[in-house]
Amino acid sequence: MVSLGSGQTVVDLGCGTGVVTRLMLSNVNGLVVVAADPSAEMLEEAKTNLSDVAAKVIFVRAGAENLSKCLPTKVDAVVFCNAIHLISDKALVMSEISKVLGPGRRFAFNTAFFEGAMPAPTHVFYKKLMLKTFRILRRDYGLKHQRREKTEARQFLTPGEYQELLIRYNFRILHQEVVEMRMPLEAVEALLEFDGFIEGALPGIPTALGSVALKAAAAESFDDLSMQWLPRNSLQIVAEKG
Known part of the structure; x- marks a missing residue:
């Protein structure tokens, strides 16, 4: 084109x-x-x-x-x-x-x-992803999620x-x-390294730690939902x- x-x-x-x-x-x-x-x-x-x-x-x-x-x-x-x-x-x-x-x-x-960008059927995955991420941040790093307005990047x-x-x-x-x-887990993990996504999803959390927690949560969520790939538009x- x-x-x-x-x-x-x-x-x-x-x-x-x-x-x-x-x-x-x-x-x-x-x-x-x-x-x-x-x-x-x-x-x-x-x-x-x-x-x-x-x-x-x-x-x-x-x-x-x-x-x-x-x-x-x-x-x-x-x-x-x-x-x-x-x-x-x-x-x-x-x-x-x-x-x-x-x-x-x-x-x-x-x-x-x-x-x-997120088709409706993926909302279950993203909800599970965030709940697991919050749990990992509290358990492993003693960090608590803070609700804020969306950043400009988000x-x-x-x-x-x-x-x-x-x-x-x-x-x-x-x-x-x-x-x-159709994004396999490796592609989803790459997406979860994007600072704009991390800052919007986890305001106040250092991006490096946020990315680690998000990727760990993504792997667990893929397993829980028996997923081979995640649709994204x-x-x-x-x-x-x-």
């Missing part, structure tokens, strides 16, 4: 270790990828991982909030894989991406952190709110769908700049 072609330039925003950059280069001959990430450590790891295709990659230290200031020219597409939820100011993200795209150019993103948008933001910044929605993923949107 992003329609990349030879000679085009695409930004892999939040490139991390370079997995998506490599995938795009493997699928499209003659593509140039701008691998952008705010973390110097991640960029160095990406450079190492992509050393065999370095001639096709431009590495830029930039985040979604300052992207337009770090790119000298407009690009043909921006891809933002499962990271937009990490940014509290989503309007700023849309504004910055709009600035680096010319008319008819495309922005594609996905996220597994939005209002609607104030996830609905699909409709993402649509409204895109339209506000002169994008036209080309494709939108919610795809159900991913929102996928492709939009075109007007």
Whole structure:
């Protein structure tokens, strides 16, 4: 749906270790990828991982909030894989991406952190997960859960709110769908390392301890419910700049 072609330039925003950059280069001959990430450590790891295709990659230290200031020219597409939820100011993200795209150019993103990401049948799992986590924190660390307002990172948008933001910044929605993923325990444990999730679920608890407790509780909950995988929804949107 992003329609990349030879000679085009695409930004892999939040490139991390370079997995998506490599995938795009493997699928499209003659593509140039701008691998952008705010973390110097991640960029160095990406450079190492992509050393065999370095001639096709431009590495830029930039985040979604300052992207337009770090790119000298407009690009043909921006891809933002499962990271937009990490940014509290989503309007700023849309504004910055709009600035680096010319008319008819495309922005594609996905996220597994939005209002609607948890299918109704999984609520039993999450209730059990949290009860077990509270028990582990009390028993093993002497820590008590404190109820607070949701952190900004946990104030996830609905699909409709993402649509409204895109339209506000002169994008036209080309494709939108919610795809159900099947997450084995290992994938759930990776999700439970996300600071935004931990801070929202366990306010006042150190994130490192919270993650340990959540992962232990997840393993117990999988066993209790005889689960092989946990369903979770991913929102996928492709939009075109007007």
